[in-house]
Amino acid sequence: MARKAFLLRIDPRLHEQLERWAQDELRSVNGQIEYLLRQAVFKRTSRDPEAGPRGKGRKRGKA
Numbered sequence: 283m284a285r286k287a288f289l290l291r292i293d294p295r296l297h298e299q300l301e302r303w304a305q306d307e308l309r310s311v312n313g314q315i316e317y318l319l320r321q322a323v324f325k326r327t328s329r330d331p332e333a334g335p336r337g338k339g340r341k342r343g344k345a
Contacts, residue, residue: 290315297311300314300315
């Protein structure tokens with residue numbers, strides 16, 4: 283799997299908290315953010331984020 287790099291602007295206080303959390307989990311900050319995003323995607327879709335999008339034509343609810 284190829285990685286895509288992008289710039290993320292984040293509040294310094296939040297970054298400090300993520301750093302501490304990542305250290306507790308023995309991850310880098312980047313690894314921690316990726317882990318959290320994967321968990322959020324899994325929770326939202328109730329499936330593996332690596333599996334790709336659900337079927338074609340899936341309708342989204344209005345926010």
